[in-house]
Amino acid sequence: MSLTASGRRLALAGRSPEIDWRILTGNVPAWPTPPPWRPLDWSKEADHYPERGGSARLLEALCVRERAQGTDIGPESMIVTNGGYDALSLAARHLYDRGVRRAVCAGPILGTIARSLRQAGLEVVALDWDPFLADHGWMDMALGPEDLVYVNTPHNPTGACLPDSASRALLADRQRRGFRLVFDLIYDAFTFDPAAGGSPLAFVDDWHEVYAFNSFSKNYGAPGLRIGWLMAEPSATAELAVRLEAERIAVSAGAQERAADLCAYGNGPLVEAVRTGREVLLAWDSKHDLGLSRTQGGTQAWADLGIGDAESFADRLMAEDRIVLTTGANYFPVRPRHVRLPLGLPPDDLEEALHLITAARRRSSG
Known part of the structure; x- marks a missing residue:
């Protein structure tokens, strides 16, 4: 490599x-x-394996955060991961096992993201952001259950944000044609243009085959924690939690405690x-x-x-x-x-x- x-x-x-x-x-x-940072608490952070899927304290803090952005979600629809890349890799391999073979992306995308998707077994297609999303160009593509559509908003690198109208249209089209939808929201705290859309998750009425992930690396300036979270329907998060446990055992209990503190403090x-x-x-x-x-x-x-x-x-x-x-x-x-x-x-x-x-x-x- x-x-x-x-x-x-x-x-x-x-x-x-x-x-x-x-x-x-x-x-x-x-x-x-630097934000407040308390001393290590051995009994909370180091002497046990954390719960499968994530600590209850962190999951609840994340639910509060997501609900403040208009997302209707509970802890059963979340798992804690080792950062955003880990969440994407888990989701991509999970979807490959469910028959997905192509990732269609609003581009350009980071080369490391393209590599992660390919390593999951997917063909990667990246189309320019404006014709693909702002102009609803995905509607002219032959998309179906073997496809996932990947959207990073706000977009790295261009800074473009998904308009609310495009969020609604994507979700409605997903229900009609059956493609899988993956939202990468690792910059969602940093939306500055008043004309930009809000969180696309505010328009999710049915989480079936909708996935979204986020991270403390950018939104909270804490990449060393290696904490992310992945959102999906409860049946999917249950399967993903088992996969994570089989491959990684757990996500650091100490890092989850610190992430919960940081989430409560705010950014x-x-x-x-x-x-x-x-x-x-x-x-x-x-x-x-x-x-x-x-x-x-x-x-x-x-x-x-x-x-x-x-x-x-x-x-x-x-x-x-x-x-x-x-x-x-x-x-x-x-x-x-x-x-x-x-x-x-x-x-x-x-x-x-x-x-x-x-x-x-x-x-x-x-």
Whole structure:
């Protein structure tokens, strides 16, 4: 298994720890001040296996969170996973066992997501977001029970959000034609455009063959916890919990306790930090025309800087300015002109990075 383009650059940077690298590859937002963090409680976090499917305390906290977004759901329709990728992998392999053979995705999608779907045995098709979703292009496709439709909203990398009208239409069409529907909601706390839609789960009346997953990595800035959650109809979550137990034994009891604390505390300061980063980037774009996509939500922005081959530009930026960027080479299908910019950095760090990137773009254009 080969490294991604970003992984290759990070490996190169790791060989020169004496250099003060500016690492812009991640899109995990940084808390301006760390949230409260209590000492380890041995009896709650370490001396037992947690319950199958997840701790009751965390599941209830997650239900409260989902209901606040309009989702009609109970703990019987959830399991706790080892992060968002784990949830997607579980769902994809579960669906393969139920006859699904193709994943049709609103793209571009992360190359690692495409790889996970292929490893589950699925053919992966990724179509551009706007024609596929905003223009309801999926309705012209021959979709049926052997297909899953994968939608990440807010979308990594473009920041597009699924309109409410498209959510309703997708769910109605799923019932008519029988395809499976998978919502990736790992950025759902970061929706900033008032015109963007709400959670698609608010429109789910029947969870049959509807799956959704989320994570503490982005929405709570806590990737080290490795906590995600997967939502589906109760019969499906029961099967998925057995699969998880057979393959992984359990999800860390201590991490689940910390996640429940964090869920109860909320992520308001983190969301505001990303909102500030978005405002910094939009202001910079208005002066320097970074070629941004719509950036309705998410923790990153997608930019066509007008520099031609983004991989060559990123290599020069690393050599000359000590900045490590994520490019469109990390996505499927590859987008050779695009770079991804993080919104969750401290504002001063983001402005400094944008200044250097803009200067490098001027040098590239001659």
